[in-house]
Amino acid sequence: MRHLLLGICASAGGLVAAAGVAVVLLAGEAASQGGSARETSLAAWERIATVLQHPRCVNCHHPDAPLVGDASRPHMPRVVRGRDSKGAPGMRCNNCHGEHSNNEASNVPGAADWKLPPRTMMWAKMSIGDICRSIKNPARNGGRSLQGLLKHAIEDSLIQWAWEPGGKRESVPMPQTVFTDFFEEWVRTGAHCPN
Amino acid sequence: MKINVNGEERDLGAVDGGTPLLWVLRDQLNLTGTKYGCGRAQCGACTVHVNGEAVRSCSLAVRDAAGKQIVTIEAVSGRIADAVRAAWQRLDVAQCGYCQSGQIMTAIKLLASNRKPTDAAIDAAMDGSICRCGAYIRIRKAIHQAARALA
Numbered sequence: 217m218r219h220l221l222l223g224i225c226a227s228a229g230g231l232v233a234a235a236g237v238a239v240v241l242l243a244g245e246a247a248s249q250g251g252s253a254r255e256t257s258l259a260a261w262e263r264i265a266t267v268l269q270h271p272r273c274v275n276c277h278h279p280d281a282p283l284v285g286d287a288s289r290p291h292m293p294r295v296v297r298g299r300d301s302k303g304a305p306g307m308r309c310n311n312c313h314g315e316h317s318n319n320e321a322s323n324v325p326g327a328a329d330w331k332l333p334p335r336t337m338m339w340a341k342m343s344i345g346d347i348c349r350s351i352k353n354p355a356r357n358g359g360r361s362l363q364g365l366l367k368h369a370i371e372d373s374l375i376q377w378a379w380e381p382g383g384k385r386e387s388v389p390m391p392q393t394v395f396t397d398f399f400e401e402w403v404r405t406g407a408h409c410p411n
Numbered sequence: 412m413k414i415n416v417n418g419e420e421r422d423l424g425a426v427d428g429g430t431p432l433l434w435v436l437r438d439q440l441n442l443t444g445t446k447y448g449c450g451r452a453q454c455g456a457c458t459v460h461v462n463g464e465a466v467r468s469c470s471l472a473v474r475d476a477a478g479k480q481i482v483t484i485e486a487v488s489g490r491i492a493d494a495v496r497a498a499w500q501r502l503d504v505a506q507c508g509y510c511q512s513g514q515i516m517t518a519i520k521l522l523a524s525n526r527k528p529t530d531a532a533i534d535a536a537m538d539g540s541i542c543r544c545g546a547y548i549r550i551r552k553a554i555h556q557a558a559r560a561l562a
Contacts, residue, residue: 293453293539305524306517306536312452312467314475321431322470324452 257405265344272378318382327377348409417486428474455540465520498553506544
């Protein structure tokens, strides 16, 4: 009985979510035709920012050391960025973090190329406007164009991981396809940033 | 499944590929020098060398160890290992000794990457290797002594 109820709720939730997305995207279409593409762009960025500021993302987008868990606690044992962003000698990210998948036995998350992002890609304690400007800046975003950013968001192994983090870690609440839809919409409507 | 441990191909038979390497080493291969301290990659007692890197074997599924060179405390060798062992003995570093296999394997890797580590570099490498007896001061001294011997 409980399974049936959960199934109905999940379907209903899915329909509502899909309808919600459809409304937003349709609103975006209408806005870019007649109204303000900029408004649509900013609205899309608000949604994108909820993903970027989620612990699964912002925990590693820190200058010197990652944070851990939904409560964003210090990483124990203590780790540091190291010269190549993959840890100090003797305490490399890969010494514990698997290269293929999350380890359910030790509860250590894992994905290909586990490491900190470059220091220029810091989002900790930044406003969503500052994050937006940072992401658009090729000097800070790994030399990427807006299309390149979208490709990165779809293909990067660590970004993928955020949706399957294993253990009791909360995955990014927005489905990945919805995230990339918002990203495309943001780019298409001019990639505007809030102040 | 076969894995290469201490220079030998070992046939594990039909082992579950998700088994942590630590348990394969200890229970199946009787290499009990590597210890279980936490099973969560938090203490370092399970550290072995995998292709030269200091890996926590509680957090490596045996299927991901296939095709790699695994070295345990029983067989680690070379100039750096000798210097570390000598310093550990000379300074009587171990108290109960439980953590020391992991401490030594990590210290060897540190010195392999950084021949003259500063205290900060020792901290960064060794902070994740817990010693309940508190032998940290001797561990640090021994690493410095091994580094001098290797110079």
